[in-house]
Amino acid sequence: MNNIAQIKRNYQLIKFRKLVIVSILIGFLSAFLGVVLKKITEHYEEIFFSKANINPIFFIVFPVFGLSIIYFLREYLFKKKENKGIKEIFESTNTKSKNLPSYKIPSHFINGLLTVVFGGSTGIEVSTVVASATIGSVAQRKENVFKQYKTELICAGVAAGVTALFGSPIAGILFAFEVISKKLTRAFLITNLIAVAIAFGLIFLLEEKPLFAVNITTWHIKAIPYFILLGILAGLNSVYLTRCVLFFKSQFSKINTPYYKILLGSAVLSISLFIFPQLYGEGYHSIKTIFGSSTEIPLTITLAFTFFGLLVLKPIVTSITLASGGDGGVFAPSLFIGAFLGLLIASILNTFFNAGLIPVNFMIIGMAAVLSASIHAPFTAIFLVCGLTNDYTLFLPLLVVSLISKYTAKIIYPFTVYSFSPSIAN
Template sequence: MQTRKKLLGLMWLKLALAAVLVGFLASLLAISLKHITEHYEGVFFGRAEKYNFLLLILPFLGLSVIYFLRLYLFKNKENKGIKEVFESTKPGKSLPAYKIPSHFINGLITVVFGGSTGIEVSTVVASAAVGSIAHSKESFLKKYKTELICAGVSAGVAALFASPIAGLLFAYEVISKKASKSFLFATIIATGVAGVFLFFMDEKPLFAIGLSTWHYHAIPYFILLGILAGMNSVYLTKCVLQIKSWFLKIKTPYYRVVFGALIVGIGLFLFPQLFGDGYHAVKENIATSGTTPAISVLLTLAACILLKPILTSVTLSSGGDGGVFAPSIFIGALLGLLLAFLSNRFFDAGVIPLNFMVIGMAAMLSASISAPFTALFLVCGLVGSYVLFWPILVVSLVSKYVAQKLCPYTVYTYTAKTTA
């Protein structure tokens, strides 16, 4: 009995040490990718704003570089996003080590050169690969593959969005969907390490917003926002899947790059707000949300909401690395802002546009990845405030329900089912 207790204690100790290591490496990877991408995206977009013709050229350069890197450096295998993480949790499957530099480099290049997506999925897969490698290094850890993959994912998401709770919930709601003792043990330790990492790095919220209050008379408009977000998430999902199927009909891979880059370049030339992850446009709209918008502003918001899913889908279909995280946050923010502006303009609603931007981010993300609690804590971490906790929770649940009624799958669950 004593020997059994010692072996059990040793087992948990080894798992804890592995989770600490995975959490540290995943956090370092996520924060490094975040800051490098932010810096160079700002540099490239700044140049493109000054010389507009670059908006037509940059996507072609970026997607071409990714194509040749994949061809000659990364074993000529396409990055499949979250699908790779789902597959790696199955018996006999794993994420090879080259997936770390592959997603890190390709995600960076995609966004920096204007690809209309974000680095979040690149971070998730690269972080999962850290956990996958850790499980294979010692025979004892082989039975904890899913736990260590989820530890990497949770730490990566926690570090990226400055929200350890969001990281833990994402690993549960999206990846594992089961909460065993070993899962909780490994992911809590990994996210705890990410939290310590965030403390020492003094990471600030991506959108530092001074939220003060919300009003009960806005509740019907919040619910309407949840319904619209659910509908828009289905539009995003359908765009990604349909456009990807169209691009697969182009038999020569490099023709996909050229054709996709042309579409993305034209889209960026017309609407520079769609460049990269679009967070720069979200910040600009946050700064001007208190003003009365002109009709041209309302039309631009509507156009960006409609075009972002198309450019995101084309970026991914032509070889770009990324997913629906950043596009969902972008679309949700602009959708919330547009609804608030229209409600105030035509119905004298007296709602706070800034609140609608924040709630819209969470509602759209919740519906797109079918993870309302992840969306709740992730967006609260993004804005550095929990003032809107209850409205965000309710609207996130509404948007998820609407999306599920309209479409039984997300981009993640559809690819997982069709490739199982």
């Protein structure tokens, strides 16, 4: 009996060691992929966006070129296999037979890059999440001993990828838990904590800076009613975004000829970019610009209509980008919508009601609020936005507004882009 007990203990120890080693490997590879994709995208998006600003004809050329290249790559290099985004991860974690094939790594990496660089109005976050989840899935299949840890290792890849993009290991783990796993096991904690620690170590060594360099000042109790208003409006905007994505995907799926999808999608995208260049790519360049000048911009009718136009058009253009073949999701669009929504509300209240609000604070809280409501993951949104700014001054209002926006959205429409299924809705 002692021998049998000893063999079992040795087996468990060997399995634990292997799990630790594979978690380290997943963490490093997923973080490396995320950092590389982010750096390449930022570099070329800046170059192409500058070219288009100098010569607006490129706002027309880039989208049709980008969507066409993605179509041909998907048709001939990736064997006509369509990318479904985060739903692919759910399909894999919910069934034993379905796995994330290894081609998903280059497919999402390349297509996500091309979508954003050529003006597609989305971000690389979902592309990174699916590619890094695939790293976890491939690692899980390499050893029979990891058979029972499929979800945990996929989540480890996801958590490391999110950590690399946003510089927040807490957001990485929370996203893997709130959106993907929804179960907290000992194996989940071990694999995910190791993976995000390695990912955070890598971005620390690379001296990655927060995406938004912004000076945040403290908040005041008198702003609480306005925060509540922001939470409700953020929930409404997130529902609008979700319904847009689902509607346009449904409508475009009825178009059988891929070329028509590309032409229609790129036409809408090109016209929108021509009118509102702020919609180009993930839109972080526009957020950085308004962060730097939000306190100096007086609200005029023209500016108010510009902000309103961006809030109306961003969900439509994002949806059409995805429906016509682009690769991406609602992460970056949610942050974009939240920033402009927060700025618009603060500007209106300051101009017409002399509220004395701090626009930057409303932009940051708006980003978390719309993201929270769009993916039904308030704690992920809070820590992700804190990671983006490397500042926790607004933690309490972020918590309150993110919860309000999530439950506002859930009451109005119970689904997210990830959880919607026609069979459930009917």
